[in-house]
Amino acid sequence: MTERTASTPLVGVIMGSDSDYPVMAEAVQVLRDFGIPHEAEVVSAHRTPGKMMEYAREAAGRGLRVIVAGAGGAAHLPGMVASMTSLPVIGVPVPLSRLDGLDSLLSIVQMPGGIPVATVSIGGAKNAGILAARILGASDPELRERLDGYAAGLAEMVEEKNAALRA
Numbered sequence: 001m002t003e004r005t006a007s008t009p010l011v012g013v014i015m016g017s018d019s020d021y022p023v024m025a026e027a028v029q030v031l032r033d034f035g036i037p038h039e040a041e042v043v044s045a046h047r048t049p050g051k052m053m054e055y056a057r058e059a060a061g062r063g064l065r066v067i068v069a070g071a072g073g074a075a076h077l078p079g080m081v082a083s084m085t086s087l088p089v090i091g092v093p094v095p096l097s098r099l100d101g102l103d104s105l106l107s108i109v110q111m112p113g114g115i116p117v118a119t120v121s122i123g124g125a126k127n128a129g130i131l132a133a134r135i136l137g138a139s140d141p142e143l144r145e146r147l148d149g150y151a152a153g154l155a156e157m158v159e160e161k162n163a164a165l166r167a
C-alpha cells in the first residue's frame, strides 16, 4: 500500500508490513484530519533493507520533516531509520498476536545513546500522528491553533460525559 497527498509530504508514515496498516491507519487519519501533507508506505528493515536505507537517507531532501515508523515483533525499522537520518523519528510498537506487542515495544524503545526514537505506547499510532503534528506545529502557529482546538474539544467531551453522569 502506498498513499501520497497532493502537496509535498511533510510526514512519512512507514511500516514494516501491510499487516501493520490497521494500526498505522490511525496515524494517517490524524494527519488527514489536521490537513498535514503526508505519505504512507511499506518499508521493511528485513525484507527491503535497501529501500529502507534509501528512504531514510533521502527523506529530509524530499521535504519530509518527521517520520512515523511502525513495526511489530523484531521491530528494527524505527531505530534503523533513525540511524540514517537526523529527522525526528516516532516509533510505533505494533502488537502482534504472540507477545501482545511487548516484543515490539522493547525492540523500539531501548535505543543506544545518540540515536533517539520517540516511542509511543503499544498500538499508539494515533498519538504518533498527534506528536508529528505537534513537532510541525512548533514552527507553524496556524497548525498549533488547530492542535489547541483539538485539545479543547477533548476537554469539552469529558465535560459532556460528566454532565451525562450527573443527569
Ligand code: RP5
Pocket: 015, 016, 017, 018, 019, 020, 044, 046, 070, 071, 072, 073, 074, 075, 094, 096
Ligand atoms: C514486522 O513483522 C512487521 O512490522 C510486522 O509487524 C511483522 C509481521 O509481518 P508480516 O509477516 O505480517 O508481513 O517486520
